[in-house]
Amino acid sequence: xxxxxxxxxxxxxxxxxxxxxxxxxxxxxxxxxxxxxxxxxxxxxxxxxxxxxxxxxxxxxxxxxxxxxxxxxxxxxxxxxxxxxxxxxxxxxxxxxxxxxxxxxxxxxxxxxxxxxxxxxxxxxxxxxxxxxxxxxxxxxxxxxxxxxxxxxxxxxxxxxxxxxxxxxxxxxxxxxxxxxxxxxxxxxxxxxxxxxxxxxxxxxxxxxxxxxxxxxxxxxxxxxxxxxxxxxxxxxxxxxxxxxxxxxxxxxxxxxxxxxxxxxxxxxxxxxxxxxxxxxxxxxxxxxxxxxxxxxxxxxxxxxxxxxxxxxxxxxxxxxxxxxxxxxxxxxxxxxxxxxx
Amino acid sequence: xxxxxxxxxxxxxxxxxxxxxxxxxxxxxxxxxxxxxxxxxxxxxxxxxxxxxxxxxxxxxxxxxxxxxxxxxxxxxxxxxxxxxxxxxxxxxxxxxxxxxxxxxxxxxxxxxxxxxxxxxxxxxxxxxxxxxxxxxxxxxxxxxxxxxxxxxxxxxxxxxxxxxxxxxxxxxxxxxxxxxxxxxxxxxxxxxxxxxxxxxxxxxxxxxxxxxxxxxxxxxxxxxxxxxxxxxxxxxxxxxxxxxxxxxxxxxxxxxxxxxxxxxxxxxxxxxxxxxxxxxxxxxxxxxxxxxxxxxxxxxxxxxxxxxxxxxxxxxxxxxxxxxxxxxxxxxxxxxxxxxxxxxxxxxxxxxxxxxxxxxxxxxxxxx
Numbered sequence: 001x002x003x004x005x006x007x008x009x010x011x012x013x014x015x016x017x018x019x020x021x022x023x024x025x026x027x028x029x030x031x032x033x034x035x036x037x038x039x040x041x042x043x044x045x046x047x048x049x050x051x052x053x054x055x056x057x058x059x060x061x062x063x064x065x066x067x068x069x070x071x072x073x074x075x076x077x078x079x080x081x082x083x084x085x086x087x088x089x090x091x092x093x094x095x096x097x098x099x100x101x102x103x104x105x106x107x108x109x110x111x112x113x114x115x116x117x118x119x120x121x122x123x124x125x126x127x128x129x130x131x132x133x134x135x136x137x138x139x140x141x142x143x144x145x146x147x148x149x150x151x152x153x154x155x156x157x158x159x160x161x162x163x164x165x166x167x168x169x170x171x172x173x174x175x176x177x178x179x180x181x182x183x184x185x186x187x188x189x190x191x192x193x194x195x196x197x198x199x200x201x202x203x204x205x206x207x208x209x210x211x212x213x214x215x216x217x218x219x220x221x222x223x224x225x226x227x228x229x230x231x232x233x234x235x236x237x238x239x240x241x242x243x244x245x246x247x248x249x250x251x252x253x254x255x256x257x258x259x260x261x262x263x264x265x266x267x268x269x270x271x272x273x274x275x276x277x278x279x280x281x282x283x284x285x286x287x288x289x290x291x292x293x294x295x296x297x298x299x300x301x302x303x304x305x306x307x308x309x310x311x312x313x314x315x316x317x318x319x320x321x322x323x324x325x326x327x328x329x330x331x332x333x334x335x336x337x338x339x340x341x342x
Numbered sequence: 343x344x345x346x347x348x349x350x351x352x353x354x355x356x357x358x359x360x361x362x363x364x365x366x367x368x369x370x371x372x373x374x375x376x377x378x379x380x381x382x383x384x385x386x387x388x389x390x391x392x393x394x395x396x397x398x399x400x401x402x403x404x405x406x407x408x409x410x411x412x413x414x415x416x417x418x419x420x421x422x423x424x425x426x427x428x429x430x431x432x433x434x435x436x437x438x439x440x441x442x443x444x445x446x447x448x449x450x451x452x453x454x455x456x457x458x459x460x461x462x463x464x465x466x467x468x469x470x471x472x473x474x475x476x477x478x479x480x481x482x483x484x485x486x487x488x489x490x491x492x493x494x495x496x497x498x499x500x501x502x503x504x505x506x507x508x509x510x511x512x513x514x515x516x517x518x519x520x521x522x523x524x525x526x527x528x529x530x531x532x533x534x535x536x537x538x539x540x541x542x543x544x545x546x547x548x549x550x551x552x553x554x555x556x557x558x559x560x561x562x563x564x565x566x567x568x569x570x571x572x573x574x575x576x577x578x579x580x581x582x583x584x585x586x587x588x589x590x591x592x593x594x595x596x597x598x599x600x601x602x603x604x605x606x607x608x609x610x611x612x613x614x615x616x617x618x619x620x621x622x623x624x625x626x627x628x629x630x631x632x633x634x635x636x637x638x639x640x641x642x643x644x645x646x647x648x649x650x651x652x653x654x655x656x657x658x659x660x661x662x663x664x665x666x667x668x669x670x671x672x673x674x675x676x677x678x679x680x681x682x683x684x685x686x687x688x689x690x691x692x693x694x695x696x697x698x699x700x701x702x703x704x705x706x707x708x709x710x711x
Contacts, residue, residue, distance in 0.1 A: 201643035293564030
């Protein structure tokens, strides 16, 4: 395993800037997740590191060596794609062993056997090693695809939404396992996803991308609690953070330049309005109570903006109630969407 | 608008029973969700109500009128499918107008219906656009538009949001529910996504292998699952199942599990010694060094407000939803106890809930009767 550093990396496709002056360093043994919606340059970044695309500007260092112009094979990275592509005519064992049997590597068969069995055990497919690859469930196939990457000890594992083709239940199982395996192997992983749950639960650090740029990078908790902009703030948190225009909030004190305040659902305090006015509270109308079992989401209308808050199922609040709303620990953002200290 | 009464509905395809003896009522103006995994019979049920499939036996009444064997065209129902089947050669307006033209409605009336539907769905600006260039969300709105212009007695929706990505699906859930609140039309909605059903439904019927396992409000089903199947299907992460054994005594207020005892809602029936399962929602798990269940932390998932901690115990794997500020790491050994008043107990062999004080508070759900 090795550290990977990107310095001022840019990549254009005709008129589109896919990656724009990207600075990113991934420490040895770190699990970094690049998060962002479709089309922000996450996958391109992976492909640039793997050498499947050439950079237009900037430098890529792998293990301290300049790899900017190196061939993919010289970079020694291992790629896991979104769609599992297994060799249908081979067994699970042979699929897993395939990368190790490359003429470039010439590993003894006994060594191959040990590595394949170890990884299969880790991924809990060791009882399936003799099966043809096609006679597996979707989840098992994707485990084999991940396993095929993991049998090698490359400089870095590059993973492009490897769990997104799986159903919700399997995805949550594999999230936890992938994190555990990464920990056990001390693997360096750069992982790309648009799924905030995957990012929050697995990453040592999350890098949030917007239009080819890395706009913030930090531990999941930092990104969640201290976003630098409204863009980053809306990437994490379910339901999404409430963003309210200043004009709705009347006399509430806030730092100069504030255009929008952000309040996470858990920081919105509601009580039934009793007529008494307070500068810190504004009033709204409960429009819809969304029952999610463990909690209710209350959808409250404030002027022409809707906010969502959490409430205990037995809070007694219901549709049609007028409520006083207070915001604990609000975040302040300027007109350009950037965070203002306050 | 209309009430839908389904009585002893049964459908066989050859030797396979897709729907077995289903009975339920969808009240006027209700948003009713049929929830279950693929192949459970939910779509077949919907298609029988719509008249796209004829039942093997049983009865369907729409607004009091018996329609069991009437063709779809004679039932005042609109259907919305998962795949937005729009006519590609027509623009948005023509697509929405189509069902009205088909029944020979006057042109002025069609125009006013379209204007109203477009306003409701906020697609007025799209009316003259071809449907090809539209985003998937807009296409789905057009498909809904085509259903609502007819002002039918009821809507049948078959996973209408299934093809959308997760984030957008949630937005559309909100929109659909808001639309329902405005139109107040009786709606039967089929989904395999428990979150969709929980967040939109007034009532949910959870189906498994052709049978309605439970019927009730979302909260009722979440708090008092009738079977282990329902308990496992609803909630994310789902309910935890912890194994224990022995006899259960009516009136008892605790059970023996792990290295001690766990208080539970007072038992309402005597049960012979057998294998039982304690059902615990993740948010009702408490870390407690004196707790009866002991285990080792396998991992923890940070989710912002909360974290989900996975603990391996001798009684089974436990997911606990805890505040994200509770310090916990993989490998920690700890004890667990559970919030007594919220616990369910199931018989392992049948998977059915054992009656306890938990069920005293249950409101009669009205079905399945």
